[in-house]
Amino acid sequence: MDAAKRSIVRKYGGNPALLSIGTTKTVKELSAGEPSINLLAKVISLNSRELEQDGKTKEIYYGILGDDTGTVPFTAWEVRGLNIQVGDVIRLQNAYTKEFRGEVQVNFGNRATVTVEGGTLLEVASPQEAPLTRRNLDELQEGMRNVRITARVLDIERREVEVRGEPKVVFSGTLADATGKVQFSAWHDFGLEPGEVIEVEGGYVSAWRGLPQLTFDERSRLERGKETALPPLEELDRARRVWIEELVQKGGGVDVQVRGIVVEVREGSGLIHRCPECRRVVQKGACRIHGEVKGETDLRTKAVIDDGSGALTAIFNRELTETLLGKSMDEAIAEAKEAMDSEVIRDALSDLLVARPVQAQGNVTSDDYGLMMIARSVTVLEVDVQAEARALLEELGD
Amino acid sequence: MQRELAWRIFAGEYTDATLEHSSGEERAPNYVITPLGAKVNRLFLVGVITDVEDVGGNGGDGQPMWRVRLTDPTGTFQVYAGQYQPEAAAMLSQVKPPAFAAVMGKARTYSPEDGVIYTSVRPEMVKLVDASLRDYWILETAQEMRKRLEALKEAEAMNPATVDGLVALGYRQGLSEGIVLALQHYGKVDLDRYQSMLHDALRYLLPEFQDGVSAPAAAEKKKKPDTEEERLVLEIVETLDRDGKGASWDEIVDAAGKKGLSKEQLEEITNRLLDDGSLYEPILGKIRRI
Numbered sequence: 001m002d003a004a005k006r007s008i009v010r011k012y013g014g015n016p017a018l019l020s021i022g023t024t025k026t027v028k029e030l031s032a033g034e035p036s037i038n039l040l041a042k043v044i045s046l047n048s049r050e051l052e053q054d055g056k057t058k059e060i061y062y063g064i065l066g067d068d069t070g071t072v073p074f075t076a077w078e079v080r081g082l083n084i085q086v087g088d089v090i091r092l093q094n095a096y097t098k099e100f101r102g103e104v105q106v107n108f109g110n111r112a113t114v115t116v117e118g119g120t121l122l123e124v125a126s127p128q129e130a131p132l133t134r135r136n137l138d139e140l141q142e143g144m145r146n147v148r149i150t151a152r153v154l155d156i157e158r159r160e161v162e163v164r165g166e167p168k169v170v171f172s173g174t175l176a177d178a179t180g181k182v183q184f185s186a187w188h189d190f191g192l193e194p195g196e197v198i199e200v201e202g203g204y205v206s207a208w209r210g211l212p213q214l215t216f217d218e219r220s221r222l223e224r225g226k227e228t229a230l231p232p233l234e235e236l237d238r239a240r241r242v243w244i245e246e247l248v249q250k251g252g253g254v255d256v257q258v259r260g261i262v263v264e265v266r267e268g269s270g271l272i273h274r275c276p277e278c279r280r281v282v283q284k285g286a287c288r289i290h291g292e293v294k295g296e297t298d299l300r301t302k303a304v305i306d307d308g309s310g311a312l313t314a315i316f317n318r319e320l321t322e323t324l325l326g327k328s329m330d331e332a333i334a335e336a337k338e339a340m341d342s343e344v345i346r347d348a349l350s351d352l353l354v355a356r357p358v359q360a361q362g363n364v365t366s367d368d369y370g371l372m373m374i375a376r377s378v379t380v381l382e383v384d385v386q387a388e389a390r391a392l393l394e395e396l397g398d
Numbered sequence: 399m400q401r402e403l404a405w406r407i408f409a410g411e412y413t414d415a416t417l418e419h420s421s422g423e424e425r426a427p428n429y430v431i432t433p434l435g436a437k438v439n440r441l442f443l444v445g446v447i448t449d450v451e452d453v454g455g456n457g458g459d460g461q462p463m464w465r466v467r468l469t470d471p472t473g474t475f476q477v478y479a480g481q482y483q484p485e486a487a488a489m490l491s492q493v494k495p496p497a498f499a500a501v502m503g504k505a506r507t508y509s510p511e512d513g514v515i516y517t518s519v520r521p522e523m524v525k526l527v528d529a530s531l532r533d534y535w536i537l538e539t540a541q542e543m544r545k546r547l548e549a550l551k552e553a554e555a556m557n558p559a560t561v562d563g564l565v566a567l568g569y570r571q572g573l574s575e576g577i578v579l580a581l582q583h584y585g586k587v588d589l590d591r592y593q594s595m596l597h598d599a600l601r602y603l604l605p606e607f608q609d610g611v612s613a614p615a616a617a618e619k620k621k622k623p624d625t626e627e628e629r630l631v632l633e634i635v636e637t638l639d640r641d642g643k644g645a646s647w648d649e650i651v652d653a654a655g656k657k658g659l660s661k662e663q664l665e666e667i668t669n670r671l672l673d674d675g676s677l678y679e680p681i682l683g684k685i686r687r688i
Contacts, residue, residue, distance in 0.1 A: 245570055261538070263523075264502060264522075304401070306403055306442065308403065308538070309570055310400070311403050350525060351525075355442075355500040355525070355527050357538075370401040371400075371401075383537070385530070385533045385534055385536075385537050386603060386605075388537055389537055389604055390604060392537075392541065393597065393604075396544070396593075396596070396600075
């Protein structure tokens with residue numbers, strides 16, 4: 001019956017999803033495996049990620065939806081024409097649910113209809129219902145609510161963003177304690193300064209590409225902590241050297257340092273072209289989102305670093321790549337022109353880096369392809385092989 | 399999906415492996431388990447390519463299949479690249495042995511008959527490098543091998559060894575799993591054999607262990623490796639190597655004699671050059687310049 005209705009509507013050029021065939025539910029009522037549901041909910045967090053599907057790259061959105069009964073993670077499999085923002089109240093029709101990591105998850109693809117309900121107010125269940133729990137920063141994990149932390153502000157930046165068409169101010173930066181670092185967003189001006197020790201009660205943890213992120217606002221309690229409660233700024237700011245295996249287990253890390261050899265300089269390294277609109281890499285003269293564009297040249301390196309415990313892909317931006325190459329991007333462009341092959345720069349990077357020990361530092365995030373570091377520094381290490389070999393032989397009792 | 403790490407492993411340990419393992423799940427990766435418990439899906443090698451041969455065509459499809467021998471101080475890896483590894487195959491078809499090369503590839507096994515397993519490598523990337531990177535690889539591979547030896551000793555002491563037990567001692571999950579599998583398959587491993595393999599590899603890096611020359615003398619020698627005589631020998635070898643397959647030893651002896659070098663002197667110099675990697679012996683009785 002429903003199928004018949006849909007096909008008739010489709011035949012006359014209508015959108016069959018608007019038939020609202022599913023059942024309307026609240027978040028609390030959702031269970032896994034429902035083929036068609038309707039939901040009125042607020043977008044609490046929104047992230048995008050790229051997947052490879054049938055050899056093509058595809059963008060999806062994921063995040064958290066909430067209403068006055070609770071919150072639920074979601075994935076949007078079709079982002080074309082999907083114009084939603086954090087804070088929007090959306091009417092979702094013909095979505096389906098699945099179980100993912102033991103939780104109900106809302107999914108919607110091109111069968112579904114999403115309408116932003118302008119002017120609709122929706123109270124979202126307070127995230128304060130979980131018991132207040134004291135946590136070290138390295139314990140924070142996506143989905144934790146009502147956490148209590150003591151940390152030092154390493155850096156903070158004021159940014160103006162648009163939420164539901166209204167300008168809002170968010171203060172974001174990095175927090176550290178003796179166990180690690182975490183990025184934070186404060187949706188309220190607490191007048192925070194770099195170096196301060198703060199105690200936050202009532203924050204919640206979302207994730208950006210696998211990296212936990214602490215969010216708090218005026219509903220959270222924030223107090224200045226004792227200056228002596230934590231090691232000094234310089235000590236906390238130092239990057240921690242970690243084994244990549246640890247990053248694999250945690251799904252990433254904030255401002256960490258890894259040491260390993262470069263086992264591969266991946267395709268997409270060297271001279272690349274970016275879309276002037278969105279900075280995505282342009283392939284064959286076309287941006288995935290903006291179609292045919294005149295790409296702007298950029299220089300970067302995608303190096304696979306392997307430390308014997310695991311591997312990650314490190315991205316070195318133009319500046320770091322220029323330093324590694326010992327030449328500017330303009331010189332690299334001239335060289336590629338002369339060789340009539342832009343791959344010569346990737347080859348040069350490969351010659352410089354493959355099999356060589358390096359130390360790189362930056363934020364590490366993860367997605368379906370594993371770990372990725374956006375490096376803020378990289379050094380090729382000079383190792384005195386003979387001295388180390390002698391030391392090792394001595395340790396072995398030779 | 400996590401990227402499989404690239405194990406650093408000596409040929410001596412890898413070619414001893416006779417166990418292939420898979421969790422049995424659909425599309426689960428395959429691993430080669432070595433006697434020291436390395437659980438290898440991907441590996442990273444740096445060594446000398448001593449031989450490249452097209453062994454394809456036997457299958458009848460006429461596609462080349464490159465078989466490459468890559469040696470390190472402990473043995474030889476067999477590397478095979480065919481049409482499904484186009485970049486590596488293209489690279490290998492151009493290589494003129496001997497050449498220092500880095501290879502990243504997948505662990506493979508070949509079983510010509512029941513109970514016999516040969517390990518090989520299917521390259522994903524091949525790159526020519528220099529001697530200093532080969533030396534660094536030996537050092538790092540030695541450090542990794544030492545960790546495995548220690549873990550294996552711990553495991554033997556545990557009786558029975560369990561993955562959780564090893565992880566609790568601070569060993570990595572992959573290695574702990576590999577060690578438990580290795581103990582089941584290989585029984586008691588000849589640790590001395592691997593201990594001495596490790597020592598040999600490290601000594602290979604150090605001038606004081608070459609030719610039994612005392613350490614200070616060796617260090618001295620290392621500072622100025624280009625003696626007149628060494629240059630002369632290198633020149634002779636190069637001139638006599640007409641077909642790129644090496645100069646014959648007898649001819650070298652003759653030519654050196656004419657330049658006033660005795661056979662004993664020549665042997666000493668040649669050994670030195672073989673050790674520092676300037677010369678190499680592709681087949682017995684032939685010498686080539688690297």
